[in-house]
Structure formats: structure tokens, C-alpha cells
Amino acid sequence: MSNVRDEADGIRLSALEEDILTLMGTQKMYGLEILDGLNQGRPISIGFGSLYPTLNRLEKKGLVSWQWGSDQDETGGARRKYYIITGSGQTVLREVQDYRNQLRMRSMTGQAGLAGA
């Protein structure tokens, strides 16, 4: 766990990276599935051109890993690549979400501005 903690230190997430990690949770998902999930109700929808570079960055940061799917049908279609969140990914996501919750709590209790000013 401490190794995971060390790896997760100092990793920053962009808004899209956070969205992808939140969507994936603990399940395996392929590109089109992630794209559909993200674009439901999103004000500005994203395409493959934004999704894949973001997945690549997450992979380089060690926050997601992938494996080939075994769902190739009898018609001989191409295999799909399934992405899954790693231990570091879950730790980083939890930290970011905790921070967002703290911000929300502060705004609800009226301590959002300069305390004591």
C-alpha cells in the first residue's frame, strides 16, 4: 500500500482524466464504452481524438493498465483493448474526490473565503 501511496504522490489529474477514472471505477471498459459514458449529458462531447491521448497519458502515469478482450466473434473481427484502473489510479482518484468533498463542505458551511478576515 505504501508503494502505491509513493507512486501516487505528485501525480496531477486533468479534468478529463478525472472524468475517465471516475467513470471506470473498478470495471474494465473499452474505448467506445468510455466515450459513450463520458458523452452522456456532457456539454461539449469528446471524440476519439481526445480520448486516446488522455488514456495514453493515464497509462504513462501508471493510473490505468489494459488487456486484450477475448470477445472476438466468429466472424473474425478485431479484438478490443480493455482499460482498467490500477491501485495508484484508485488512490489518486480518491484523493482528488476527497479534496472536492472538502471544498463542497467548506462552501456549505460558509468557510469558503478568507477565514478570520
Add this chain to the structure above:
Amino acid sequence: MQYLNTFRKVVRIMRHWNQKPVDLSGVDFERLQDEYTKNLRVSVLDGDGKNLRVSVRDLGVEQILLLVRDGDVDIDELDKLSNLMKQKFSAEIKQKSHIKGWLSNTLLEEWRGELEALRCGWLEKGKPELWIKIMTGFYLLGLLKAYLQIKVENRWLPNKKQS
């Protein structure tokens, strides 16, 4: 096409009269080949009480309606037939959604898989082929953009990629 329309009418009327659900959702009759329509056969009783197998295409709508009303048509056969047609149609769509030619050799397998899944969805929705080709090209441009961006970014991103 005339036979397909006849079949469709018959199934609709049978559904109404027999109150037996015949699930035809997902079947795009316009796309079915003639080889399927010639197999549309029903069992009917002739004047002597003998069981005959008759092709739907040989019967007029009025004749079929009379047979249905008298209970001489075996609805299970139409049910089975519609399931068979759906299976064949589904396999046909998967085959059709595959990316062939130079593009299949050029594209990464994962991206080919994604494009094929997209095309399969469009074919099931009955989108026109030209529209599918244009949209495939549009998504290909997105993938090309992703490819170039990944190549550039990988020049300075630290390498933690799994082996």
C-alpha cells in the same frame, strides 16, 4: 419486396388476432436477401384436410388472411422463421461492419475493433451505407489526430507503460 411487405402484413395481423407476440424488433426487412424470402413457408390444410407446405409468396394477402382467421396457418413457424432471419441478419451485419483492405493492415487492432463496433451499431440502426462511410472517415480523422498527438506526447512523457 412485395413478398416482404406481404409477410410483414401477415405477421402484424397474426399478432393482432392471435394475441401471440412475434418479436420482430431488430429485423430490417428491407435489407433481407431474396434467398431468405423464398424460404417463407407456412403449413396450410387443403380441401381434403391434408397438410400442405406453401410458400408465402404464392399466396395473396386475402388468402393468407382467410387461412389465419380459420386457424390453418402455423404461427410457430413464422415465429421460428423470424428468429432465424434475425440471426442471419445479425451475422451479416457483423461481417459487413468489418474494415477490409489496406485500412485493416494500417490501423492498430484496438482502433479497428472500436471502428467495427461503431459501424455495427450504425448498420443495426439501418443507416445508409454512404452515411456510414462518411462517418467512418470522420472518426478515422479523430484517430489520426490521436495517433499524432500520442506520438508527440510520448517524446517527453516518462515511460511507465506496461510491457
